[in-house]
Structures are given as structure tokens and as C-alpha cells.
Amino acid sequence: MNRVRLLAVLLVALAAAGCACGIKFPSAPLSQSDTARGKEAAYDTNGNGKADYFTYSDANGRVTVIAYDYSDDGQPDSFVNLASQPVERCRHFVIILDGVPYDVVKEFYDAGRLRMFYPPSRVVAPFPAMTDLAIEDALGYIPCPAMEASYYDRRDGGTTNGAWDYLRAKNAPADSLLTYRTWTIMDTAAYFSPWQVFKHEIHGAKAAFDRRDRQDVLAYFVGSAGMGTLNGKEGHVRCLEMVERMVNQITWESRGMVKFTMFADHGHTYTKEERLDMSRLLEKKGWHPARHLRDKKDFVQIEFGIVTYAAFYTHDAPGLAADLAKIDGVELAAYHADGKVFINSKNGSAVVSESSGRFKYEPEGGDPLQLNDIIAGLKAAGKVDENGFIDDRALLEATATHVYPDPLRRLWRAFYALVENVPDVVVSLEDKWYGGSPGYNLVVKIASTHGGLNHKNSVTFAMSTAGPLPPLMRSEEISKNLSAILGRPFPPRK
Numbered sequence: 001m002n003r004v005r006l007l008a009v010l011l012v013a014l015a016a017a018g019c020a021c022g023i024k025f026p027s028a029p030l031s032q033s034d035t036a037r038g039k040e041a042a043y044d045t046n047g048n049g050k051a052d053y054f055t056y057s058d059a060n061g062r063v064t065v066i067a068y069d070y071s072d073d074g075q076p077d078s079f080v081n082l083a084s085q086p087v088e089r090c091r092h093f094v095i096i097l098d099g100v101p102y103d104v105v106k107e108f109y110d111a112g113r114l115r116m117f118y119p120p121s122r123v124v125a126p127f128p129a130m131t132d133l134a135i136e137d138a139l140g141y142i143p144c145p146a147m148e149a150s151y152y153d154r155r156d157g158g159t160t161n162g163a164w165d166y167l168r169a170k171n172a173p174a175d176s177l178l179t180y181r182t183w184t185i186m187d188t189a190a191y192f193s194p195w196q197v198f199k200h201e202i203h204g205a206k207a208a209f210d211r212r213d214r215q216d217v218l219a220y221f222v223g224s225a226g227m228g229t230l231n232g233k234e235g236h237v238r239c240l241e242m243v244e245r246m247v248n249q250i251t252w253e254s255r256g257m258v259k260f261t262m263f264a265d266h267g268h269t270y271t272k273e274e275r276l277d278m279s280r281l282l283e284k285k286g287w288h289p290a291r292h293l294r295d296k297k298d299f300v301q302i303e304f305g306i307v308t309y310a311a312f313y314t315h316d317a318p319g320l321a322a323d324l325a326k327i328d329g330v331e332l333a334a335y336h337a338d339g340k341v342f343i344n345s346k347n348g349s350a351v352v353s354e355s356s357g358r359f360k361y362e363p364e365g366g367d368p369l370q371l372n373d374i375i376a377g378l379k380a381a382g383k384v385d386e387n388g389f390i391d392d393r394a395l396l397e398a399t400a401t402h403v404y405p406d407p408l409r410r411l412w413r414a415f416y417a418l419v420e421n422v423p424d425v426v427v428s429l430e431d432k433w434y435g436g437s438p439g440y441n442l443v444v445k446i447a448s449t450h451g452g453l454n455h456k457n458s459v460t461f462a463m464s465t466a467g468p469l470p471p472l473m474r475s476e477e478i479s480k481n482l483s484a485i486l487g488r489p490f491p492p493r494k
Contacts, residue, residue: 022203025249050074098225101267102461118468120461125266127410128309134265137475142173146421150304152313180208180219194226263462269431273446276433307451310435311423329433336415358389359408428453
């Protein structure tokens, strides 16, 4: 057994020894029936074979009433209207999952699950679709130092110690706003024994809520990332089932005096991945992988996670991007100059410009973002000004289900408004390829990952029991919209 696996096993054993899952709520009701109050689901919470807790769904299928049997006759005799529980009097439990796509949650919800919540909203993550960046966006906090914990620091002329900085959460300032997050060293174990890690996190998050020391409890779960990476969609569905049991148990225990919000950071490819060795292929084109940038043909590639994007540093961004775009497996390579973003791909090139929050797309041979038809429709609708700049919201809505959701703004932000240490070139890979740590695929079965610009990687969800959220949002709009339905700033600052 290699050292990485041994460490993971020891961490999981430590977590398992310290706690059990802690969720006892039944996974299914004893019975369901139609009543005058709505569709009733009856649960046996004490294991005596008789129903003692009941939920009632309205015409839309959302649970709006709960009830308790205090007389031990199997019939409800104490009712609570959840809508009448004022938000300002309720505690707020925020569940942040790692890497669960919108389509999976929508399908789960449409099947009658998680019905304490209003319907899930479609959320477009930033590019690259990475956890630190997306959670910072969602919580509206301090910008991350870089796209990943490892990056090339031009001030020091070298690459940072990504593993050490990851353990110290140096690239995740928003972690300081979380009430619960397991030890960062457990993130490694999440890719070897993800279900054990997820159950450990469920217990830890529930314990944090049970301390009753704050109104808003924010809990982040990395185990869902491992469940998706190793098991694809089935792994994420299993996580949602456990979350639903936790939501039901806390609602039952608190007599409904709680509001829940749940969202994730990004999507997932659900595609078996292979590592694309871009450094080796670039060497064949005359480039030199280096630790320090000195010559024009030197480049530094960040190889840290197992992700469908890659960051490069160089003195010749246009030349490097052009050669990267020719590599099989690369969807597109982008670089920045003079306030613009330049895109190279096998389907042509383009320039992205920004003006007062509006964006312009200028293809230069081909249509790398597949936007020409969409923009033509927006122009006919009066959403493009005389200089070619497109109404920002109109473009988001027009590309919500596009192969590249909200691509102009996301590409522009990647270089100008997302992180402090900006790469010179950023690559988005086809879903079957990842560009990260060499050797990871020898110790981890990779059934899915994330990071790229396309729909699978980028679109996730948000939902709440406090009120309906807009059906389409960017990650950075979650905080503002939650503040509106809560009637107070979210998240609270320490």
C-alpha cells in the first residue's frame, strides 16, 4: 500500500472512530396518503412500528406543514405551519456541497425529494469552475490569491508550496466564514473513502448546528466531491439522500424553527478522465518547462489538482496559447492583454472586450464559443448596442443552457476580476481529459471531475426553504439574493 493510500486509510479510521453518522431519521415513510391537508407522509421516528411524525405537501408538492403524535395513537394531534415560522426567529442552516450539478438536483427534486425546499435554481459558476473561487463568489468575500493553492508567484519568481498552502487554506479566505469544515487534511481521504468522509462531515455539521451558538450555521462538505469523482452521478445522489435525512431530522427536532439553504460550487463532467500531458507535448513544439521564467520559450504549468482546466505562466502568452490550442484534448486556450481576452481554439479565434459591465465578442475566423447565432438573436431583440457590446443579463439568460454558459463574462473575470495572481494563459479541456497532478490516476479512480468552461463543469444549483430564489443566478449573486429573502445580510461577518 503506498503512502498516500495509507494516509487516507488512517484519516478515515480516525474519523470513523470519533463519530458515527448521527442521523437517525428514517430513510422512507411508513405510509403516504392523500388528506384534506395535502399529501401526508407518516414516519416512525422512535422505532416502535407506529407513526409519530407527519409531513404534508401542498398542491406544488412542497412540504408546508409538519405534525406530531403526542398521544401514541399513530395519529397527528399537533400541527406546525412551516410558512408561519418567521425567518427572523428561525435558525439558518447552510449546506455547501462540493461539485453537484444542477441537472442531478433537479431530477432528484422532480422525483419528490428534498421537498422542504423551493425548487432548485440554476447557478453558473465562475471560470475556472473551482471550489475556492466559487465559494468566495457565493459568499461575497475576499478574492482568492490564485485559481488554486499552487501558483507561480512573479514577485518571488517561483511556484508556491501548493500542498502546504492548501492545508492552511491560504487560497480559501471564505473558509473563515464557515461554521463547520472538516480538517483540510481529510480532503485527501475524501478521494479514497468518500462515503466515510461524507458521513463524518454530516455528523460534524449536525453537531455544529446542535451547539446552538449562532443563528447562521454554514457547513461545507468535501466528501461529495470524492463521491462524484469516484462514483459519478450515483455518488452525488447518495449524498443528496443523506442530506435529505439530515434536513428532515433537524426539522423534526426543532419543531420547524429552522430554515435551510443548500448550494454547490460547480458542476461535474461525469466522464471517465485521462491525464493530458501538455508539458510533454509543448516540449515537442520547442517550449521549455521551467521552475523559473527566464527565456521567452520558458513556461510554468500548474499541476496540482485533477481538473479539466490548466493555468500557465510565460513571457509569450500569445505564442503559448496558439500552440496549446493545437493540442488534441484542448477545447480552447485564452490569454489577456490590454484589458481584453484573446481566445484560440481549433474552431477559430476571438477577442472578448468589456465596457461598463457589457461584453463584446469578435470572432476572427470561426466561432470558438459558438455564439454567433445567439448574438444575432440578441441583436435582433435590441440587446446589442451600436458598438457591439451585449446586454449582460440578456447574454446570461440566452446562454444558460448553452455549451458554454455565460462565457464572455466568465472568461473576462478569469483574468481581470477573480484572483490576485493571474495566469498568463488559461486552458479549458475536453471532458475526457484532465490536466493536473501526475500519478494521481494511478491511486484514484477518476470517473468525473470539473474545472472547464463548458456546461457540465459550470452549472450547479442553489435552493432554500426560506423563500424562492431566482431561477437563474451566477455564483456571485447567491449572497445578495439570500440576503433579500432572509431580510438580513448574508453571510454574517465575524
